Amino acid sequence: xxxxxxxxxxxxxxxxxxxxxxxxxxxxxxxxxxxxxxxxxxxxxxxxxxxxxxxxxxxxxxxxxxxxxxxxxxxxxxxxxxxxxxxxxxxxxxxxxxxxxxxxxxxxxxxxxxxxxxxxxxxxxxxxxxxxxxxxxxxxxxxxxxxxxxxxxxxxxxxxxxxxxxxxxxxxxxxxxxx
Amino acid sequence: xxxxxxxxxxxxxxxxxxxxxxxxxxxxxxxxxxxxxxxxxxxxxxxxxxxxxxxxxxxxxxxxxxxxxxxxxxxxxxxxxxxxxxxxxxxxxxxxxxxxxxxxxxxxxxxxxxxxxxxxxxxxxxxxxxxxxxxxxxxxxxxxxxxxxxxxxxxxxxxxxx
Numbered sequence: 645x646x647x648x649x650x651x652x653x654x655x656x657x658x659x660x661x662x663x664x665x666x667x668x669x670x671x672x673x674x675x676x677x678x679x680x681x682x683x684x685x686x687x688x689x690x691x692x693x694x695x696x697x698x699x700x701x702x703x704x705x706x707x708x709x710x711x712x713x714x715x716x717x718x719x720x721x722x723x724x725x726x727x728x729x730x731x732x733x734x735x736x737x738x739x740x741x742x743x744x745x746x747x748x749x750x751x752x753x754x755x756x757x758x759x760x761x762x763x764x765x766x767x768x769x770x771x772x773x774x775x776x777x778x779x780x781x782x783x784x785x786x787x788x789x790x791x792x793x794x795x796x797x798x799x800x801x802x803x804x805x806x807x808x809x810x811x812x813x814x815x816x817x818x819x820x821x822x823x
Numbered sequence: 824x825x826x827x828x829x830x831x832x833x834x835x836x837x838x839x840x841x842x843x844x845x846x847x848x849x850x851x852x853x854x855x856x857x858x859x860x861x862x863x864x865x866x867x868x869x870x871x872x873x874x875x876x877x878x879x880x881x882x883x884x885x886x887x888x889x890x891x892x893x894x895x896x897x898x899x900x901x902x903x904x905x906x907x908x909x910x911x912x913x914x915x916x917x918x919x920x921x922x923x924x925x926x927x928x929x930x931x932x933x934x935x936x937x938x939x940x941x942x943x944x945x946x947x948x949x950x951x952x953x954x955x956x957x958x959x960x961x962x963x964x965x966x967x968x969x970x971x972x973x974x975x976x977x978x979x980x981x982x983x984x985x
Contacts, residue, residue, distance in 0.1 A: 779957050781860055
């Protein structure tokens, strides 16, 4: 069983790397309406980590993506806005998919994206002490829906095709390398 | 994951029954946001805008006057007004290495940040122009530009002003 845990950690590291790279590349694009309104491709990898490896690895991927992504993309202050928003939205998504098992992957991704963007904007307004940015909330939520739909469909197609027991099946080939 | 859960994900459909509640919740939230933030505040036109650095008001400009008033004397050499291009430039630092260029549109009674060297992403440049109660913020430079509803006389304000 120790080998399975090592494989899970290795896979989680790979997904963390993908999420960080995606976030850094996305942050190079000019923002659509406001700072923080991004396409959210990194949410694909976070959601995949949450579904395949369990919720603990999902949260770990989220934290690594936020910390490393903010450092690499240049503005460290975005950690403050992204962290609570990411944790809340991932909690909602995992609750809908895994724990309560009530909604499809696409709908939970939409809900998570809208919550993410809304909380990010709220925290930004509170921190910079400028309540005027709240007037952008409705438009930001609309972009959140579109991003959530895209992420949801990507994760849905991946989950259908990529078998879950590939973590276990790797260990079957191990006997060729063990001697 | 257990076998039953594998199958549940292998045949995952894009739409399940519980989705309806999620989408209704999202629609209600967005409708509420629109009503509260867009429809109810019937914003009248701004008469000018104020420039705040680190919470303190440093300049005021009334649309159509072509004459910004600098309210903080320590900034009097750091704010440059270019009349031909109608831009207001704010400099920071001892060597004026950092700047924000504010372009004023008197006909539309609004202003945008045209150029800045704050960071790679330059969020302040891409923020839409001032409308109603909205503001433009440059976080690395601690700059805030807010529309003013009344022709404010150039009185220096203490901290705590929105």
